[in-house]
Amino acid sequence: MNRKKIDASHVFHALGDPTRRAIVERLSERPYSVSGLATPLNISLTAVAQHLQVLEESGLAHSEKTGRVRTCRLNAAGLSVLEKWIRDRRSLWVRRLDRLGDALAESDEE
């Protein structure tokens, strides 16, 4: 029902916002409550909750409510989409950039 499609667009879009990247970086260390995440950020609690929703929909985070506190954690799904996209392109990049490197070395040394 609330399971949105997790794809590269969602993940990249979610990480395009510095506030959301900050949240992900915090969650990399340990779980946080919504207000715990909000504390160092100069925005409203509601805004943080909205960011969290984006992160959840992109598969980068998930959360569950116990009592009145919602505990937020990192989620592997979004991260793996991100890493997969990069991995899928990496060999092509390397091949291409090797040729670029050759061209650079030819025209100008570093």
Place this chain on the structure above:
Amino acid sequence: MNRKKIDASHVFHALGDPTRRAIVERLSERPYSVSGLATPLNISLTAVAQHLQVLEESGLAHSEKTGRVRTCRLNAAGLSVLEKWIRDRRSLWVRRLDRLGDALAESDEE
């Protein structure tokens, strides 16, 4: 002088758009002219040029004009920003995700 700031926000934002990701994927294979990039996309040439500008500003592509043709290529700068961000967080993710085996099993879908 016209060196714009290449940061994670720009790179993630640039890759958040499916059309721009498609362009990056094409450029992974070989250089293209602007109209060459536009051909398989159902949008105007102008729109493609605008996408290209975003990719250039985020450090993911660069281009140069020879005669009337602008040749576009992948650029390493944006890619390295992206990979660096992921690498910087990866160890934390792994440590965290080790403790979250349950969450993984819970959200296993492709």
Place this chain on the structure above:
DNA sequence: CATTTACCGAAGTGACCACTTCAGTATTGC
């Protein structure tokens, strides 16, 4: 030289985004 090709620039548009405020609901602690 005229036409076609390839791109550039400005301006407009509708949709979406980050964020706000305000008014709720549930839970916890005194």
Place this chain on the structure above:
DNA sequence: GCAATACTGAAGTGGTCACTTCGGTAAATG
């Protein structure tokens, strides 16, 4: 019970985004 806490939902706002059209410039081509 009452107040403080922790969120939740709806609605609004200003800004940005992807895209368009139109009009222009410059290079290749017959």
